[in-house]
Amino acid sequence: MQIYFLGTGTSQGIPVIGSHHSVCFSNNFKDKRLRVSVWIKTEKVSIVIDCGPDFRQQMLTSQCQKVDAILFTHEHADHTAGLDDIRPFYFKQGKDIPVFAQKRVLDNLARRFDYIFEKENKYPGSPSVEVNEIDHNEKFFVNGEEVLPILVHHGNLEILGFRIGDFAYITDASAIPDNELSKLKNLKVLVINALREEQHHSHFSLSEALNFINLVQPEKSFLTHISHLLGFHDEVEKSLPKNVHLAYDNLVLTI
Numbered sequence: 001m002q003i004y005f006l007g008t009g010t011s012q013g014i015p016v017i018g019s020h021h022s023v024c025f026s027n028n029f030k031d032k033r034l035r036v037s038v039w040i041k042t043e044k045v046s047i048v049i050d051c052g053p054d055f056r057q058q059m060l061t062s063q064c065q066k067v068d069a070i071l072f073t074h075e076h077a078d079h080t081a082g083l084d085d086i087r088p089f090y091f092k093q094g095k096d097i098p099v100f101a102q103k104r105v106l107d108n109l110a111r112r113f114d115y116i117f118e119k120e121n122k123y124p125g126s127p128s129v130e131v132n133e134i135d136h137n138e139k140f141f142v143n144g145e146e147v148l149p150i151l152v153h154h155g156n157l158e159i160l161g162f163r164i165g166d167f168a169y170i171t172d173a174s175a176i177p178d179n180e181l182s183k184l185k186n187l188k189v190l191v192i193n194a195l196r197e198e199q200h201h202s203h204f205s206l207s208e209a210l211n212f213i214n215l216v217q218p219e220k221s222f223l224t225h226i227s228h229l230l231g232f233h234d235e236v237e238k239s240l241p242k243n244v245h246l247a248y249d250n251l252v253l254t255i
Contacts, residue, residue, distance in 0.1 A: 206223075
């Protein structure tokens with residue numbers, strides 16, 4: 001399995017427009033973060049989790065040639081606003097692009113991207129999707145690859161993380177129910193969000209993310225959905241436990 005971090009930033013990305021924060025002026029490529037997304041490639045399948053406003057740029061940079069499915073964690077714009085840019089994959093692959101999400105999220109996308117979800121009187125040149133409703137109680141399959149949804153609380157919103165094999169991806173979490181923890185046993189790699197050091201109402205802080213990692217005990221963990229307020233990548237990296245790392249854009253892992 002190959003994991004490609006397409007983006008590791010928050011909803012504003014780094015640098016933040018108009019910001020005078022020192023991290024936003026960093027020359028280190030690891031401090032420049034697009035909106036959060038990940039590409040997972042196995043022998044069976046090529047999956048993208050979330051499709052934010054930087055999707056086109058991320059696909060060009062990663063040289064992704066095929067998308068078998070898009071999994072959506074939730075409906076917020078930094079995770080969904082790039083959906084129109086599936087068009088090249090739709091044209092190239094010659095069929096509807098499968099999308100997997102909770103009903104609430106699918107309904108939201110169908111309102112915002114009605115021309116993509118519309119099955120009759122399609123606007124010429126618009127892409128189409130194959131809609132797959134999922135929830136946290138049932139695993140599903142993409143081209144034979146098993147995917148296990150994980151219920152996550154993002155403030156008051158119920159969203160999803162995903163486990164594929166020995167890899168789990170969770171972003172925008174502020175809490176994870178105890179009865180979901182069994183889905184995170186014996187992981188080789190856990191990706192979890194860590195917004196900043198200060199607490200936030202709908203995202204793990206750095207200390208909360210580290211406490212959760214200590215609870216789950218994966219072999220390795222990578223932090224994502226990082227804001228400029230967390231600090232410079234290299235400085236934060238030095239402060240972390242030996243099995244925990246900051247993810248950065250275009251980092252590639254092999255499991």
